[in-house]
Amino acid sequence: MNFHISRKSKLSNARIGFLETSHGVIETPCLVPVATQAVVKTLTSEEVAETKSQILISNTFHLHLKPGEKIVQKAGGLHDFMNWKKPLMTDSGGFQVFSLGFGRDLHIGKMIKSDAKDAGQQVILGSRPKHIKIMQDGVYFKSPIDGAELFIGPKESIAIQEKLGADIIFAFDECTPPLADYEYTKNSLLKTHAWAKICLKAKSKVASAKGLGGPKQALYGIVQGGKYKDLRIESAKYIASLDFDGFGIGGEFGDNKKIMSEMLHWVVAELPEKKPRHLLGIGQLEDMENIIKAGVDTFDCTIPTHYARRGIAFTSEGKLNLNQTKFLKKREPLDKGCVCNVCLNYKKDYICHLLRAKEITALKLITFHNLCYFNNYVEEIRGKIKKGEI
């Protein structure tokens, strides 16, 4: 993998870059749609390509469970398996350490809102999640399929990701819970750092016969540190000192936009200029300009696809909940300025009807539109950087 920066903003940390992989080049900053189970839910890979999506991210944990990396490897790797010709990333499973652990116990996501804090819940040093065991060398999960104990540590994650064969893979980390106190976060950080080193060591230096894994596969380290400035900086410094091809920034980012930008600036200041930075799991429309201005090159987010399946379309008029009956009377496209295939061919009344009739095509149409809308939105931001506006 190669990364070239073609333009740097004079007004911010924003930059235009080209990330070259063996499956093509992507222009950054760039949204990475989420294909957890080797599919962008509701769409075929060809349809995803039509939404101007440049790269997708799949998930190590989920694909390890189903269908298992051996099946994918036999199919020739993820690209062939899912018929996606462009670049791919795989997340390491580190997020599942949170989402299946404290996330599940406390019914929280990584973006905690202040009312949950008021409930007095906290994760302190010594707290243990109910359904998984976080150990020094990895994590014992319980398979949701047959309840079998399932161990994933840094070595295991890398081995799986090499078999899956994405262009960019991530180090195994613990996504720190947003309710974690300083001590827990610090301790968690040390684990993530130790695992980062093991991941680097575990990664094959020689290309396999099938071209999966090996030197062509880029490995990103992940910065944690929660909401604590000194820990974020410590983590960024440490991860940056290791021989990673790029960097992921994970964990929580506060509960408002201002804090998010601030936290990103702490981290980005410590990362090498020339290597790509990926922000994990963040990408609301209203966040995009800020995270890009903070110096983020790629970012994955479930918002466009996840919201689509709840009937919510993103438009220049804001979020529209197409379940609402008022849309049955609107004979107009989701967004009047959008030229995506859905907006050119379908109207709100029809999509509203499909949603209310529980027809799966509704989810597909909105997913397609939302991805187009998000990708266009990022494209516009790239345009602004090129024009020197941000």
Add this chain to the structure above:
RNA sequence: GCGGUCGUAGUGUAGUGGCCUAACACAGCGCUCUGUGGCAGCGUUAACGGCAGUUCGAAUCUGCUCGACCGCC
């Protein structure tokens, strides 16, 4: 015409004298969702067919009435 059964939120049901300020599911309306359960959660709107009576007290018992369904002439 006679006999019987039954009428509870939009729909389907629960409740058979006081714990009913009437419950549940779905539908409706609104909100939440950031390294994804095509989920889920939260809030909210909304009903005892009608009229008399019995009773301290009626969705519940009685009478009449209206309506639906079934059976028989």
